[in-house]
Amino acid sequence: MTCSSYGQVVDFSDSPELAAAxxxxxxxxxxxxxxxxxxxSILAVAEPVFGGTxxxxxxxxxxxxxxxxRAERLTEGxxxxxxxxxxLVTFNARGEPITALGSLDAIPDLLPEGVSLASMAYPDAxxxxxxxxxxxxxxYTVAPITRGQFYVLGIWDGTATLARxxxxxxxxxxxxxLMWAVSLAVSLFAVHQLITRHLTxxxxxxxxxxxxxxxxRLTSDGNPPSEIKRIQRAFHDMTEAxxxxxxxxxxxxxxxxxxxxxxxxxxxxxxxxxxxxINLQIRDVEGSEAKHALxxxxxxxxxxxxxxxxxxxxxxxxxxNVGHLIEEVVRKSIDSALGGDTIALDLRxxxxxxxxxxxxxxxxxxxxxxxxxxxxxxxxxTEHAREMSVRFxxxxxxxxxxxxxxxxxxxxxxxxxxxxxxxxxxRAFATQLDAExxxxxxxxxxxxxxxxxxxxxxPAPGTY
Numbered sequence: 001m002t003c004s005s006y007g008q009v010v011d012f013s014d015s016p017e018l019a020a021a022x023x024x025x026x027x028x029x030x031x032x033x034x035x036x037x038x039x040x041s042i043l044a045v046a047e048p049v050f051g052g053t054x055x056x057x058x059x060x061x062x063x064x065x066x067x068x069x070r071a072e073r074l075t076e077g078x079x080x081x082x083x084x085x086x087x088l089v090t091f092n093a094r095g096e097p098i099t100a101l102g103s104l105d106a107i108p109d110l111l112p113e114g115v116s117l118a119s120m121a122y123p124d125a126x127x128x129x130x131x132x133x134x135x136x137x138x139x140y141t142v143a144p145i146t147r148g149q150f151y152v153l154g155i156w157d158g159t160a161t162l163a164r165x166x167x168x169x170x171x172x173x174x175x176x177x178l179m180w181a182v183s184l185a186v187s188l189f190a191v192h193q194l195i196t197r198h199l200t201x202x203x204x205x206x207x208x209x210x211x212x213x214x215x216x217r218l219t220s221d222g223n224p225p226s227e228i229k230r231i232q233r234a235f236h237d238m239t240e241a242x243x244x245x246x247x248x249x250x251x252x253x254x255x256x257x258x259x260x261x262x263x264x265x266x267x268x269x270x271x272x273x274x275x276x277x278i279n280l281q282i283r284d285v286e287g288s289e290a291k292h293a294l295x296x297x298x299x300x301x302x303x304x305x306x307x308x309x310x311x312x313x314x315x316x317x318x319x320x321n322v323g324h325l326i327e328e329v330v331r332k333s334i335d336s337a338l339g340g341d342t343i344a345l346d347l348r349x350x351x352x353x354x355x356x357x358x359x360x361x362x363x364x365x366x367x368x369x370x371x372x373x374x375x376x377x378x379x380x381x382t383e384h385a386r387e388m389s390v391r392f393x394x395x396x397x398x399x400x401x402x403x404x405x406x407x408x409x410x411x412x413x414x415x416x417x418x419x420x421x422x423x424x425x426x427r428a429f430a431t432q433l434d435a436e437x438x439x440x441x442x443x444x445x446x447x448x449x450x451x452x453x454x455x456x457x458x459p460a461p462g463t464y
Contacts, residue, residue, distance in 0.1 A: 001061065006037050021046060025056050029150050031096040031104075040065055043098050084160040086110065086138065089153040090145070091117045098150075109133055110155050112140070121151055129158060198224040202232060213246075215239045264312035271305035296371065296421075299336055303329055303367045307360050320359040323351045326366050326392050326402075333370040334388075343377070344387040352394045354454055358433055365429035366390075366402070369448050372422040373406035376446065384409065384444075394454065402450040408441070 002009050012018045021028065025048035035042040043064040049057045087110050090098045095118025097104045107117070112130035120126075125143040132138045137158030144151050205216035218236045278298040285291050306328060310320050327349050334343065354362065370388075378384035384407060391403040426448075430437040435452030 003037055003063075005063075008037060010036055021048070021059065022056065025050075025059075027146075027149060029092045029098065029146070030094065031092070031098050035063060035065075038063070038065060041104075084157050085154065086157055087153075087155040089117070089155070091121075091151055091153065093121050093149055093151075094118060095121070110138070112138070117153070120153060123147065194225055195228070198222060198228045198232075202228070202235065206235065209239050213243065215243060261312040264308045268305045268308040268312065271301050271308065275301045275305065295336075299333065299367060299371070300364060302332075303363055304360065306332075307356070307363055311356060319353040319355060321351055322354045322359050322362055323349045323392055325359065325363050326390070329363050329366045330370050330390055333367050334374065337371060337374045343374075344385065346387070346389040348389075348391050348393075350393040352392065352400060352454070354400075355456065358452070358455065361429040361432040362400075362402070365426050365433070365450065366404075368422045368425045368429070369404045372420075372426070373404060373408075373446065373448075375422075376408045377406055378409050398454040400452055400454055404448045405445055407444055408446045410444075 001012060027048070028044075028046045030044050031041065032044050033041045045062040045064065047060045049060060051057050085101075087101055087107070089100045089107055092098060095116050097107050097117060100107060110132055111117070111120075113133055115130070120140070120142050121144075122142050123144065125141070127139065127141045129137065129139050139156040139158050141154040141156070142151060208214050209216065216232075216236060216239065218232065224232070275298050278294055278301065282291050282294045282298070285294060307320065307325060310325060327347055330345075330347065334345065370390075373388060377386050377388075380386070387407045389403075389405040391401070394400050426437065430450060430452075433450070433452040434455075435450050438447075438449045440447050
């Protein structure tokens with residue numbers, strides 16, 4: 001490089017600083033206590049130069065003697081600030097001092113213990129209070145001049161008063177801030193008086209209406225603005241309309257519930273009346289086969305009457321506890337078919353709630369299955385056991401499982417192919433349930449399994 005001031009050529013081929021600058025070509029400012037040509041302390045400023053394609057062409061270097069940068073203390077008449085200012089230092093990002101009011105060598109003695117200039121290269125302006133090595137309180141203010149490269153550090157006497165540091169100008173500086181604070185307080189008070197407190201009262205009224213359905217009292221306490229009054233009046237009218245509509249809906253639901261219960265009650269009474277008529281007919285019939293057929297019909301009618309009795313006694317929107325219904329149908333069918341005779345009965349029935357369109361065929365299928373099982377059980381007085389097991393439960397996916405197992409005697413092939421009325425009815429009821437029905441025999445037991453999916457109630461077409 002040829003120096004434009006001295007006209008001499010300097011070889012930087014072996015300079016580690018140049019090698020580092022070529023590897024990372026960025027703008028830099030650093031202090032050199034021994035300039036290569038002047039031999040004095042200098043400030044070296046380097047700026048990389050790039051070609052049109054972005055390749056590095058070289059550097060422009062400016063060497064400034066420190067002596068020409070030395071700052072002077074303030075002139076006479078400004079001694080208050082001058083007395084409070086202990087030192088004013090400029091330094092680069094590596095912590096190298098560039099200029100100072102006093103000696104550059106004395107700067108480390110003015111910094112807090114354990115703190116260097118490099119550690120004070122903050123990205124933003126900072127101010128801190130700390131003690132100098134001698135114990136004197138100091139205020140350190142740092143501000144970036146060129147972010148990431150060049151900084152200025154002010155060291156101030158911590159014992160100087162605020163008035164002394166500002167020469168009495170503090171009130172003038174704070175007056176706009178005080179006026180801003182006062183205007184802000186007035187604005188907040190006005191907003192509270194005109195808007196916030198009225199909206200808060202309206203919010204409490206809304207919360208009270210949501211929790212307890214209490215209609216708020218329409219008042220003009222606090223003289224709210226006309227806009228707030230309109231909102232309060234609209235909310236009051238809305239609450240009254242909601243209360244009236246809810247009361248009307250509750251009355252309609254109550255009337256419908258009473259009507260539905262009355263219908264089920266009357267259907268149950270009519271079915272019991274039909275059962276009584278069938279019972280009178282049984283007394284007049286001479287043949288045992290006809291009596292048996294009429295008695296089976298009577299049992300089916302009584303089973304439907306039991307369902308409608310449960311329907312008008314339940315409060316679960318028309319749902320029926322089919323588990324309770326199946327248990328009642330099983331016990332009643334056994335008592336009706338066997339009289340005083342007994343069998344070993346094992347019931348494991350869970351509570352399953354179904355709508356009537358599935359509860360009715362399920363209970364009737366149970367009655368037919370029990371009667372069919374009793375008909376094929378071993379006769380009384382034989383060495384064969386007379387046992388029956390009934391299972392009914394519901395899975396998490398609302399799949400219902402019904403299983404009836406009973407002991408039986410071996411049958412001849414003609415009996416196996418027999419299809420009586422009971423089997424036909426069970427298949428018909430399974431079709432109504434959209435169920436899969438399976439019948440099998442093993443080890444002297446007959447097993448009947450019915451599997452179906454519990455569904456929602458479906459009204460008849462045209463019903464709304």
